Amino acid sequence: MNRTILLFDIEKFGRRDDVQQAFMRRKLHTIVEQSLTAAGANPHAQHREDRGDAVMVLVTPDISKVSLLRVLLKETDDLLRSDNRLTADSAQVRLRVVLAAGEVALDPQPGTLGGAVGHDLNQAFRLLDAEELKTALKRNDRPTAVCVSASVHQSVVRHGYAGVNPEEFREITVQGKEGPLTAWLHSVNEPPSLGASTAAVPPPGTAAPSRAPIRAPGTPRGAFVGGNLVMGNQYGVTGGQVSGDVVMGSKNEGDPR
Numbered sequence: 001m002n003r004t005i006l007l008f009d010i011e012k013f014g015r016r017d018d019v020q021q022a023f024m025r026r027k028l029h030t031i032v033e034q035s036l037t038a039a040g041a042n043p044h045a046q047h048r049e050d051r052g053d054a055v056m057v058l059v060t061p062d063i064s065k066v067s068l069l070r071v072l073l074k075e076t077d078d079l080l081r082s083d084n085r086l087t088a089d090s091a092q093v094r095l096r097v098v099l100a101a102g103e104v105a106l107d108p109q110p111g112t113l114g115g116a117v118g119h120d121l122n123q124a125f126r127l128l129d130a131e132e133l134k135t136a137l138k139r140n141d142r143p144t145a146v147c148v149s150a151s152v153h154q155s156v157v158r159h160g161y162a163g164v165n166p167e168e169f170r171e172i173t174v175q176g177k178e179g180p181l182t183a184w185l186h187s188v189n190e191p192p193s194l195g196a197s198t199a200a201v202p203p204p205g206t207a208a209p210s211r212a213p214i215r216a217p218g219t220p221r222g223a224f225v226g227g228n229l230v231m232g233n234q235y236g237v238t239g240g241q242v243s244g245d246v247v248m249g250s251k252n253e254g255d256p257r
Contacts, residue, residue: 001105003047004065005124005149006057007098008032011137013053020091021053027093028055031079039063039071047106049114054128058104058116065101065156070163072097072146073186080143093143096133100124100149124149126176127183136185146186147172153184 008031010024032055036046040063047058059068076097084092102120109115127133127147137145148157153169160166168188174181 001103002061003058003101003104004061004063004068005098005100005102005104005121006059006068007054007100007124007128008057009051009054009096009128011094011096011134016090023091024093025053027083027087027091028053028095031076031083031093031095032057034079035071035076038075039067041068047116049116056116056121065099065152066161066164069099069146069148069152069156070161072099072144074163077142077144084143094137095144096128096137097144097146098124098128098133098148099146099152100127101151101155102149123176123178123181126178126181127174130172130174130183132172132174132185136187142188148184148186150182150184157184 008028010028013021013024016024029050032048036057036059041057041059045060045063049056076095080093080095084094087093100120100123102118102123104116104118104121107115107117127149130147133145133147136147148169157164157169158166165188168186169184170187172183172185174183
């Protein structure tokens with residue numbers, strides 16, 4: 001059966017203690033419930049599975065992917081941001097989110113929960129675990145990082161529906177177990193790439209090195225007082241570069257001056 005695949009995963013969940021993890025899981029399920037409600041996905045239109053630090057949701061095709069993506073980009077982010085303001089840093093929830101679509105089969109077994117299987121579902125989980133998505137969340141001050149599959153980008157993002165700006169997505173290639181996988185990462189407010197080159201700027205308070213003055217060829221080297229270059233007798237010298245004698249009276253005896 002064809003389903004929209006929606007995956008949520010808590011960042012750095014394993015670093016928290018048991019009490020914090022239980023609290024964060026409750027927050028995760030609340031955020032997922034509120035997001036699905038905002039997108040118009042009632043309980044009959046979804047199959048939801050608890051994955052510990054993650055939640056998987058399969059949504060029926062009658063629920064608009066545009067509505068789901070619009071909610072993920074705005075409402076989900078706002079809900080988390082508002083909730084985290086009232087939560088200690090150690091228990092704040094930040095989410096990696098994947099929106100994909102494809103064929104999924106339900107194969108429940110006696111005494112077990114879940115049972116969703118399918119190639120498209122496997123590919124969606126590859127995106128959820130991608131280093132590119134983890135890095136995007138780590139380097140951004142937003143509480144969510146959203147990635148969409150190539151099929152969702154093709155059918156939804158590139159058309160520029162209201163609330164979905166194609167220019168805010170950048171293409172990435174994820175190296176999965178089955179080979180490279182193309183996806184699109186929502187990169188609004190994402191800092192420049194760590195590999196981006198920047199112009200060298202002197203540290204604050206450090207003057208740029210000055211170039212040595214260029215002296216005209218053939219200019220005699222000597223003491224600079226300021227003024228003109230003078231040859232021979234000089235009367236009333238106040239400055240200048242001088243070659244010869246400098247006399248404040250007369251060099252010749254008997255001069256009446």
